[in-house]
Amino acid sequence: MSKIDPTARIEDGAVIGDGVSIGPYCIVGSNVTIGPDCKLHAHVNIGGRTTLGAGCAVFPFASLGMAPQDLGYRDEPTTLDIGEGCIIRESVTMNVGTVKGGGKTRVGKRGFFMAYSHIGHDCLVGDNVIFANSATLGGHCEIGDFVYFGGLSAAHQFVRIGHQAMIGGVSGLRHDVIPYGLASGQFAHLEGMNVVGMRRRGFTHSRLKVVRDFYQQLFHGGGIFAERLQALRPMGSADPAIAEILTFIDNGIKRPLCMAHNNPNKPSERARLEQR
Secondary structure, eight states: OOEEOTTOEEOTTOEEOTTOEEOTTOEEOTTOEEOTTOEEOSSOEEOSEEEEOTTOEEOTTOEEEEOOSOTTOOOOOOEEEEOTTOEEOTTOEEEOOOGGGTSEEEEOTTOEEOTTOEEOTTOEEOSSOEEOTTOEEOTTOEEOTTOEEOTTOEEOTTOEEOTTOEEOTTOEEOSBBOTTEEEETTTTEEEEEOHHHHHHTTOOHHHHHHHHHHHHHHHHSSSOHHHHHHHHGGGGGTOHHHHHHHHHHHTOOSSOBOOBOSOTTSOOHHHHHHTO
16 A cells, blocks of 8 residues: 555545655655655656656755746646666655657656756666766756766756766766767866776676777877778677667767867876776
8 A cells, every 4th residue: 555644635536556655745746657666755846747766865856847948838738757676865856758758757667866867858868877966967868778977967958978988077068979888078078988887797808908009099080080980880780888889979960079188198187997
């Protein structure tokens, strides 16, 4: 059975799964579906056409499924879908989509969203992501699986961040970040590959060498980038990660590609540590 505090307000039409716990002063709208075994701690506001997957934990003052921060929104029946097992900490905000953006904001499974992080309208966020405090996505962003997004960082609308990339803290992203990339900076640039994350995901030493050699040739080789990209396409058969990076680059439409500083002889401190 669900446990609902008497001070909570559950509007008619809301669907509450088995084993749900709803704490004091929570508000759940009439078009909300809360999956089994979720816990809303206190002062949580869930509105709009929002679906919360099974086993999620939502902490005080989080606001989920409210109107997007888009001046063109006219109360259309757009949605927010949140996958199972997410941890949504204090004052996190996630908005429903817009008609012009496809009508849906989607957040994957097992995400960890720290306090004050924000998922803008029409974003598509993968599984197993971590958003540190105050990490912010503008509208229409696409975020791959296992992405780590550093605290106080922000992505411009329509930015894509590839699978297993890492974004350093206090970074501003205006450009797409390749899968497995490591990007940081006020106007973020590539600093290398997310080697620590790749090792955690099971990359062997030999695989790391192949992918990093590809990265060095693509972003630090001679000639212009387009020529290097074309010359390196046969390496897509050498490792699935390289094929994924090439596909990601080919699919870019809205934003330019985040590039590396053209000074490979002066790697960042993090890159030097990873190479040990």
